[in-house]
Amino acid sequence: MTEVAVETEVLEVVVGLVTDVVGEDFLFDIEIGMETSFSTDLELESIEFVALSEKLQGHYGDRVDFVGWIGEMELEDIMGLKVGTLVAYIASCMA
Amino acid sequence: MAAFLFVVPPLTGHVNPTVALGRELERRGHRVAWAGYRAQIGSLLPEGAEILPMGGEIPDEILEAAAAKAQGLRGMAALEFLWRDFLVPLALAMVPGVEAAVEKFGPDCLVVDQQAFAGGIVARRQGLPWATSATTSAELVDPFAALPKVGEWVRDQLRSMQVAAGVDPERAAEGDLRFSEQLVLAYTTEELVGPALGLPAGSGPVAMVGPSLATPDDAAARHGDGAFPWEWLESRQPKILVSLGTVNGPVGARFYSAVVEAVAGTAVRAVLVAPPELVGEVPENVLVRSFVPQLGVLERVDAVVCHGGHNTVCESLAQGLPLVVAPIRDDQPIIAEQVVRSGAGIRVRFGRVNAGELRDAIGAVLGDPAFVAGAGRVQRSFRAAGGAPGAADRLETLLG
Numbered sequence: 001m002t003e004v005a006v007e008t009e010v011l012e013v014v015v016g017l018v019t020d021v022v023g024e025d026f027l028f029d030i031e032i033g034m035e036t037s038f039s040t041d042l043e044l045e046s047i048e049f050v051a052l053s054e055k056l057q058g059h060y061g062d063r064v065d066f067v068g069w070i071g072e073m074e075l076e077d078i079m080g081l082k083v084g085t086l087v088a089y090i091a092s093c094m095a
Numbered sequence: 096m097a098a099f100l101f102v103v104p105p106l107t108g109h110v111n112p113t114v115a116l117g118r119e120l121e122r123r124g125h126r127v128a129w130a131g132y133r134a135q136i137g138s139l140l141p142e143g144a145e146i147l148p149m150g151g152e153i154p155d156e157i158l159e160a161a162a163a164k165a166q167g168l169r170g171m172a173a174l175e176f177l178w179r180d181f182l183v184p185l186a187l188a189m190v191p192g193v194e195a196a197v198e199k200f201g202p203d204c205l206v207v208d209q210q211a212f213a214g215g216i217v218a219r220r221q222g223l224p225w226a227t228s229a230t231t232s233a234e235l236v237d238p239f240a241a242l243p244k245v246g247e248w249v250r251d252q253l254r255s256m257q258v259a260a261g262v263d264p265e266r267a268a269e270g271d272l273r274f275s276e277q278l279v280l281a282y283t284t285e286e287l288v289g290p291a292l293g294l295p296a297g298s299g300p301v302a303m304v305g306p307s308l309a310t311p312d313d314a315a316a317r318h319g320d321g322a323f324p325w326e327w328l329e330s331r332q333p334k335i336l337v338s339l340g341t342v343n344g345p346v347g348a349r350f351y352s353a354v355v356e357a358v359a360g361t362a363v364r365a366v367l368v369a370p371p372e373l374v375g376e377v378p379e380n381v382l383v384r385s386f387v388p389q390l391g392v393l394e395r396v397d398a399v400v401c402h403g404g405h406n407t408v409c410e411s412l413a414q415g416l417p418l419v420v421a422p423i424r425d426d427q428p429i430i431a432e433q434v435v436r437s438g439a440g441i442r443v444r445f446g447r448v449n450a451g452e453l454r455d456a457i458g459a460v461l462g463d464p465a466f467v468a469g470a471g472r473v474q475r476s477f478r479a480a481g482g483a484p485g486a487a488d489r490l491e492t493l494l495g
Contacts, residue, residue, distance in 0.1 A: 023444045043169035045428050049241040070241060075248045079171045 003091065010090045014083060017055040021048050034084030049078075056090075064093045097494050098126040100202035101228070102193055102214030104185060105135030105153055105161070108340070108406045109208045109230045112282045112307040114141060116206070116228075119483040120490070130196035130214070131189075147200055149192030157184050169424045174245070177425070178252045182210060189213035190260045197221060204493050207275070209234060212253070215272045216260045224493045226278035227299070231405040232433070233426030234273055235281060235301065237293030250295070270297030277493055280486050282306050282409065286476035287433050302489045305480030306409040309390070327382055328395040330364055333461045336396045336411075338368040338389070339423075340404040346446070348373045350421065354400065355381055356450035357457060365400075366392055398460045400453075402445065403427035403434070412439060415474040417466035419456045421445040438469025 001009075015032045022042055030041060038044045044052070049070060056066045069089055073081070099120050101113045110131070117127045118141070128145035129136060132153045137146060160180040193213045197205075205225035207214030218225035229235065239246030250271060257267035270276050274294060279301045281291070291301045328334055337354050339347050351367060351374045358365045359378045367374060367383045374383050390410060393399070399411040403422040408430055411418055418440030422431040434440040441456045460466045481488070 023447075039171040045170065045424075046174065046238045046242055046245060047240075047429055047432070053241050067241060071243050073242070074244050075171065075175060078242060078245065079175065 003095075006091045006094055007087055010087045010094070011083070013059060014087055014090070017052065017059060018042065018083070020055060021051045032083055034082065034087060036083045038081045038083070038086075039079045060090065060093070064090050096124045096126070097203040097491075098128075098201055099490065100147070100196060100200050100205050101127070101129045101131075102189075102196075102205055102207045102211045102217075103129055103131040103136055104189075104208055104211040105132045106210065107139060108404055109210060109228075110136050110139040111309065111406055112230055113206065113208070113228060114139070114309050115307045115483040116280075116486050117141075117144070119487045123487060123491075126200075128196070128200050128202075130193050130200075131211070145200075147192075147196035149189055150195065154184070154188050157181065157188060160184070171245075173424050178249065182212065183252055183256045185210075186212035186216065186256055187260055190216055193217045194220075197223070203495070204490060206280075206490065209273055212256065212272050213260075215275065216257055216262055219257070219262050219266055220260075224277055224495075225275050226280055226490055226493060227273070227275040229279055229281045229301075231426040231430065232281055232283040232288045233405075233429040235283075235288055235291040235294070236429070238429060240293060271295035274298035278302060278489055280304060280489065282405075282486075284473070284476040284480045287409075287412065287437050287439075287473050289433075289436070302486065303480060304485040304489070305477040305482050306406075306413050307483045307486060308410060308413060323384070323388055323391070324382070325391075325395075327364070328366070328392065332362050332364050332380075333398070334364045334366070334396040335398045335400055335457060335461070336366050336368070336387070336389070336392050337400040338387075338407055339402045340407060346423070350445060350448070353448055353450045353453055357453035361454070363457060363461070366396065398457065398466075400457065403430040405430055408434060409477070412470055412473040413477050415467070415471045417460040417470045419443060419453070419460055421448060437473055438465060439473055440466055440470070 018032060036042060053066050056064055101117060103110045103113060120127050128147050129140060130147045133146050133148040134152060190213045194217050197217055205214050205218045205223055206228050207225050209227050209229045215225060253272045254267050258264050276297055277299045279299050281301055281303045284303050284305050351369050355377050358380060365381045366387060367381055368387050369383055370385050371383045377383055393410055393414045398417050400419040401407045403420045408418060418434050420431040420434050420440055421443050422428040423445045431442045435442050440460055443452055443456050
């Protein structure tokens with residue numbers, strides 16, 4: 001698969017898992033894309049990152065170390081974190 | 096006989112649990128006083144309570160930050176804002192006043208609200224025993240488990256704040272000012288929060304004593320309930336209380352209108368606590384009041400819809416009432432999860448919930464006995480936990 005195809009597939013998975021975490025109705029007027037911000041657009045709370053981490057673990061197993069990856073981030077990194085950054089990270093784990 | 100000084104922030108929910116505890120300590124012959132901003136806490140305390148006011152009014156920028164905080168900020172930006180623009184400046188502003196209060200009152204022990212860091216700072220500087228009064232249980236299960244560097248950032252704020260207020264830097268680096276090294280009082284139970292996990296190194300023992308609730312008489316005496324139409328709650332129809340605590344403004348208005356639409360045309364009677372001008376026209380099965388004598392109303396309803404404020408949730412569960420929780424920010428998502436996990440209720444989204452979902456959720460907690468059973472389990476755990484007398488017992492162990 002090409003890099004773009006992998007990212008498209010990962011984005012689809014991430015959108016599904018994020019939707020599970022924040023709830024369908026929260027998202028009815030937000031289209032999640034690569035530029036969507038976890039903090040300002042999705043307003044994810046600290047504990048919702050725990051929930052997201054469990055869902056990613058459930059889907060990707062040990063291939064993706066989300067906990068280790070997000071655990072390295074400072075507050076300002078998380079405030080600026082976009083869906084696309086997570087997608088690129090997951091795609092790099094698949095490569 | 097000893098002297099206990101409560102140190103409280105200018106936040107309603109944080110003062111309430113100290114009222115019943117203060118009364119219990121007085122009943123045992125101790126002296127009790129409250130240090131805080133008189134304009135914000137005076138009306139929350141019983142008549143005759145001794146207040147040791149901060150010198151001057153609360154600084155405008157802190158008041159503005161508190162107001163902005165109430166406007167529904169969520170996410171990581173809300174967390175940074177809470178610490179940088181509210182908690183830290185508030186602590187530094189209160190230190191001189193708390194210092195003066197200690198000098199005047201001569202307490203043997205401070206009881207410090209978990210968001211009134213000035214109390215811990217002064218206790219550390221003067222070597223006085225102090226207990227944390229954890230108004231909410233959210234900090235008892237590390238909310239930053241997945242984000243360790245964010246947890247570290249919070250601890251950095253606490254350290255630099257103490258140093259700025261004159262605490263020895265080595266002492267400031269010890270423990271975690273959110274948790275007294277001697278005692279942490281938590282007004283909840285394991286049945287609701289699960290075991291306290293992930294507490295920072297150096298935290299004192301956590302005593303989960305259950306809610307420290309004012310009696311309905313106390314509450315009525317404070318606010319007067321003469322105007323409340325109690326006969327409205329004598330109906331045999333299912334009844335609910337809907338309250339968003341002190342959250343108002345446009346975000347609240349949207350939620351209220353969804354609630355009104357959800358119960359319109361149903362057999363449910365709803366007492367809606369909201370400014371009537373925010374709600375507008377309502378059908379006859381909805382009663383809108385800007386204030387209600389909440390404890391009395393809770394004795395007469397069957398379920399509660401709220402935003403997940405710790406006090407309202409615990410007051411409801413103390414009556415064995417199932418809940419629909421629509422958390423907005425701060426600790427509320429955590430409290431909402433606790434309610435869901437304990438089987439006592441349902442969580443809905445605050446910002447985007449629609450009338451249909453609310454109608455389903457209200458119908459479920461009223462109709463499915465599993466939720467009443469879950470709420471009943473928490474209610475029994477509260478009764479067994481000791482309450483204000485249990486908290487007073489623990490505080491007395493800190494006296495020399």
